[in-house]
Amino acid sequence: xxxxxxxLPAHAARSxxxxxxxxxxxxxxxxxxxxxxxxxxxxxxxLFRAQGFHGTSVREIVxxxxxxxxxxxxxxxxxxxxxxxxxxxxVHRISERVLGAIASETGAWRRLEAACIAHLEALxxxxxxxxxxIRVRPADVPAVAPSLVALRDxxxxxxxxxxxxxxxxxxxxxxxxxxMLLGALNWSQTWYRAGRDDARAIGREFVxxxxxxxxxxxx
Amino acid sequence: xxxxxxxLPAHAARSxxxxxxxxxxxxxxxxxxxxxxxxxxxxxxxLFRAQGFHGTSVREIVxxxxxxxxxxxxxxxxxxxxxxxxxxxxVHRISERVLGAIASETGAWRRLEAACIAHLEALxxxxxxxxxxIRVRPADVPAVAPSLVALRDxxxxxxxxxxxxxxxxxxxxxxxxxxMLLGALNWSQTWYRAGRDDARAIGREFVxxxxxxxxxxxx
DNA sequence: TCATTGGCCGAACAAGTGTTTGTTTTTAGC
DNA sequence: GCTAAAAACAAACACTTGTTCGGCCAATGA
Numbered sequence: 338x339x340x341x342x343x344x345l346p347a348h349a350a351r352s353x354x355x356x357x358x359x360x361x362x363x364x365x366x367x368x369x370x371x372x373x374x375x376x377x378x379x380x381x382x383x384l385f386r387a388q389g390f391h392g393t394s395v396r397e398i399v400x401x402x403x404x405x406x407x408x409x410x411x412x413x414x415x416x417x418x419x420x421x422x423x424x425x426x427x428v429h430r431i432s433e434r435v436l437g438a439i440a441s442e443t444g445a446w447r448r449l450e451a452a453c454i455a456h457l458e459a460l461x462x463x464x465x466x467x468x469x470x471i472r473v474r475p476a477d478v479p480a481v482a483p484s485l486v487a488l489r490d491x492x493x494x495x496x497x498x499x500x501x502x503x504x505x506x507x508x509x510x511x512x513x514x515x516x517m518l519l520g521a522l523n524w525s526q527t528w529y530r531a532g533r534d535d536a537r538a539i540g541r542e543f544v545x546x547x548x549x550x551x552x553x554x555x556x
Numbered sequence: 557x558x559x560x561x562x563x564l565p566a567h568a569a570r571s572x573x574x575x576x577x578x579x580x581x582x583x584x585x586x587x588x589x590x591x592x593x594x595x596x597x598x599x600x601x602x603l604f605r606a607q608g609f610h611g612t613s614v615r616e617i618v619x620x621x622x623x624x625x626x627x628x629x630x631x632x633x634x635x636x637x638x639x640x641x642x643x644x645x646x647v648h649r650i651s652e653r654v655l656g657a658i659a660s661e662t663g664a665w666r667r668l669e670a671a672c673i674a675h676l677e678a679l680x681x682x683x684x685x686x687x688x689x690i691r692v693r694p695a696d697v698p699a700v701a702p703s704l705v706a707l708r709d710x711x712x713x714x715x716x717x718x719x720x721x722x723x724x725x726x727x728x729x730x731x732x733x734x735x736m737l738l739g740a741l742n743w744s745q746t747w748y749r750a751g752r753d754d755a756r757a758i759g760r761e762f763v764x765x766x767x768x769x770x771x772x773x774x775x
Numbered sequence: 776t777c778a779t780t781g782g783c784c785g786a787a788c789a790a791g792t793g794t795t796t797g798t799t800t801t802t803a804g805c
Numbered sequence: 806g807c808t809a810a811a812a813a814c815a816a817a818c819a820c821t822t823g824t825t826c827g828g829c830c831a832a833t834g835a
Contacts, residue, residue: 348811369802369811391610392696395793407795408813416793474746477611506771513761514770516747517740524739527693542732550769551733552725567781588781588832614823626825627783635823 344414344480374412376402382423382465390420390477420473421481427466428488431459435495445502446548452499454540456522461529461536471523493519518547563633563699593631595621601642601684609639609696639692640700646685647707650678654714664721665767671718673759675741680748680755690742712738737766 380401384393395416396406413419438455439448459467470492475485493515500515521543529539599620603612614635615625632638657674658667678686689711694704712734719734740762748758 371801372812374812389608389610389693389696391608394791396791405814405816406793407815407817410794411812474608477608503770504773506773509771510761513758514765516744517762517765520741520743520746521736521739523746524743525735527739527742528735539732542729543736546733546736546769547765548769550765550767551722552728554723554725590782590832592782613821615821624784624786625823626785626787629824630782 344418346410346412346414348411373402373404377404377409377412377419378423378426379465381419382427382469385420385423386465386468386472390473395419415480417478417480420469420478421484423466423469424473424485425488427464427468427470428492430464431456431467431470432492432495434459434463439495439499445499445504446544449496449499449503450541450544452496453518453522453544454537457525457536457540460523460526461534462531468526471526514547518543563637565629565631565633567630592621592623596623596628596631596638597642597645598684600638601646601688604639604642605684605687605691609692614638634699636697636699639688639697640703642685642688643692643704644707646683646687646689647711649683650675650686650689651711651714653678653682658714658718664718664723665763668715668718668722669760669763671715672737672741672763673756676744676755676759679742679745680753681750687745690745733766737762 377398381393381398384398384401387393395409398419399406399409409416409419413422435452435455438451442448442451460471470489473485475482475489478485496515496519500511500518503511503514505511522540525534525539528534529536596617600612600617603617606612614628617638618625618628628635628638632641654671654674657670661667661670679690689708692704694701694708697704715734715738719730719737722730722733724730741759744753744758747753748755
């Protein structure tokens with residue numbers, strides 16, 4: 338399912354012939370019981386989210402799970418590939434959540450609203466992985482930037498579809514609509530504070546504002 | 557005019573008595589002919605905007621203006637204070653631009669629109685300074701974070717006023733309105749591409765969407 | 776003309792960076 | 806129980822990071 342060309346460490350290099358056609362799906366490496374890759378990813382997500390990519394050192398990441406810096410390079414060829422893995426998982430989680438939310442809804446506007454709420458919940462109250470997707474700029478990680486952009490674009494395709502389904506007057510600029518909505522949603526990461534704000538309420542409010550406009554007086 | 561408690565280098569320390577009342581406005585240090593502080597700030601803004609704070613080293617900054625790393629510390633006590641200076645200048649520039657734009661407009665909605673367009677122009681097509689304000693997160697620069705937040709909050713007060721002036725139905729949540737609008741505007745930094753997109757058009761479009769809502773069919 | 780000092784150089788410092796390599800321990804399959 | 810691979814250790818490497826500090830020189834105001 339992995340679409341990023343994630344550069345793996347040397348020991349996991351492609352088997353043999355450089356031009357072997359019919360490459361197997363390459364079953365995920367056995368995965369033993371004692372494998373701290375999940376914890377490694379969790380910690381990386383936590384720190385990348387809180388401090389960004391350049392603001393987080395590999396020592397910081399491995400320290401909190403009692404691992405040594407060098408051990409990271411058994412799992413990933415470089416720090417940037419660790420970020421790529423976290424990012425991919427983040428996109429995966431948001432996608433799942435959003436797709437799940439819209440599946441049970443009918444009606445273009447209700448589906449869009451459900452998607453926005455799910456997007457926000459994942460972004461504000463859920464996992465660190467999702468937040469990394471919004472927090473870290475692909476340009477900060479040159480080696481894997483194209484992969485990250487591709488992932489994000491593919492995710493936003495969901496919203497392209499949702500907006501396309503809206504019953505709008507002919508000639509309406511649906512791109513602006515989408516960009517405005519997603520921008521407002523994503524930026525909420527800046528001002529959102531748990532307890533004070535509520536993801537569901539924000540999502541509903543923003544969609545309503547976009548749908549009906551701001552309520553004008555004496556109407 | 558400086559509101560950030562910008563920690564200056566040692567040679568510019570407060571004169572003498574620790575508890576001297578009636579402190580002079582402290583006229584800006586003489587500023588000789590040969591002073592490359594402006595170029596230093598320009599380069600810092602350029603790089604902080606493109607690569608973020610942690611992604612930019614002090615050597616990178618001074619190198620492009622043929623300065624040595626140590627010389628930076630004649631002007632600033634720390635790298636973080638350089639960022640603070642750039643940030644402050646950025647807020648100053650956006651503020652000037654926005655205030656200038658709304659001064660010549662009457663009518664609450666027209667003023668808001670003018671402000672958004674000016675905000676976007678500064679953010680997308682104008683100076684690096686303004687972009688730093690949106691790009692760099694205060695949390696990335698702990699030592700001066702409070703100052704940065706205060707600056708940004710003070711700037712956003714302009715929009716609080718503009719939104720407060722809108723003729724809306726009683727009970728409308730003006731905070732959501734403002735957050736949605738500013739969020740959408742700020743996030744445009746992510747997808748905007750010079751040539752393809754146009755700041756003025758984006759501003760007009762977003763304000764229109766917020767005012768009237770999306771145009772529904774057969775109305 | 777001369778003392779003053781703003782502005783910067785030159786050279787280093789200690790700490791931290793991502794990464795490599797050889798080796799050891801642990802686990803799974805036969 | 807033996808073996809082969811997985812997973813991680815231990816210890817370094819080469820380099821970059823932000824920062825310090827003494828000295829130097831040109832410009833400035835008297």
